[in-house]
Amino acid sequence: MMDSPPGVADLLGVLAYAELTAFLRFAEDATRHAPSLADQAALGGLAAAEYAHFQLLRDRIASLGVDPEEAMAPFVGPLDAWHAQTAPGDWLETLVKAYAGTGIALDFYREAATRVDDETRDLVEEVLADEGRSQFAVERVGAAIKEDPRQSGRLALWARRLVGEALSQGQQVALARPELALLLVSEGDDITRMFARLTEAHGRRMAALGLPSTP
Template sequence: MNQSPGVVDLLGVLAYAELSAFLRLAEDAALLAPTLGDRAALGELAVAEYGHFKLLSRKLGEIGADPDAAMAPFVESLDAWHAQTRPADWLQALVKAYVGTGIALDFYREAARRLDPAIAALVDEVLVDEGRSEFAVERVRAALEADPTAAGRLALWARRLVGEALSQGQRVAAERPELARLLVEAVAEDQAEISRLFARLTEAHGKRMAAMGI
């Protein structure tokens, strides 16, 4: 069964995003986690991301696409985002895992809203939180209670993460018009939906920032 290029692109970018998340979370767990408990907890989240990657790879094969070829167009941009947003410490790693990754996943979720129900359901499955929110929020809020002055630094970091994510998103949209069209066509019939779309994205980001106390 062959799917449209846009669907293959969406699954491909998600697959590489999940593979990258697995690798980055595992690296942060090994290098930045302050306790063995934190290392184990972040490692568990990394394993969940790898499971999502396997689901997406399997689905790509089922629809007649080569997983490696589907992911390849997104390697450079996603690797660039990770390189430009490499956390300097544990708290920055937590904010990136929750806030930085969250804004990107919101866009993928929006792009999948009007796809075939089976594809949309798979996207929802791989975008499930898996405890990332609770893990990050608890630790960041505890750190801010101990040192409230860190809030300003982390707020600046969060804004940088979102800015870099939007910049790379624009690059991907320009290079992969079929993927961009999934999102654009979902709002093209109703211009008011554009405003609602960005309102949803802004609201979700604001909730994440507030949850962390920054």
């Protein structure tokens, strides 16, 4: 097994399972909610990118001498629970989840990636690449709100639910995996401040969607 900082296998494991589930959810939502073939193709393209990211992470985990399935196993419950609790009911909810919900989760992993070795950090940055998710969601949600401003209120409530569930699950993961938690905070920092930064980033995403971030 190659030497790596404590918590790296956890970080790669949670990120690998997040990418795998994102692939599965995007593919399912493309079939279930996309209103046109063009939208199906666009979301399917995002799904394909997520699967490619999963493969990179799986291979990196294996190169560390760790079984990828074992590395992902501790995170199956929390991530599956988040997806179950935030299943979108329609196309616009799918887009908000893909952008705002997934975005705050990716910020969580970026926080940890600042405190790992260069090779791992470069890989994490590669797999966290936006892949057009932002533009895809922002354009379509913006157009829908312009056409029917009443959508704004319900989508803002949906986004707040997404971030609340994401922060709750993230806190549970950090508490359950202390070595991963250590990657999330630096000296003089703490989990509370880290989650405050995630919330601020979420507010910026809400503004890009044209949605209020507070009631």
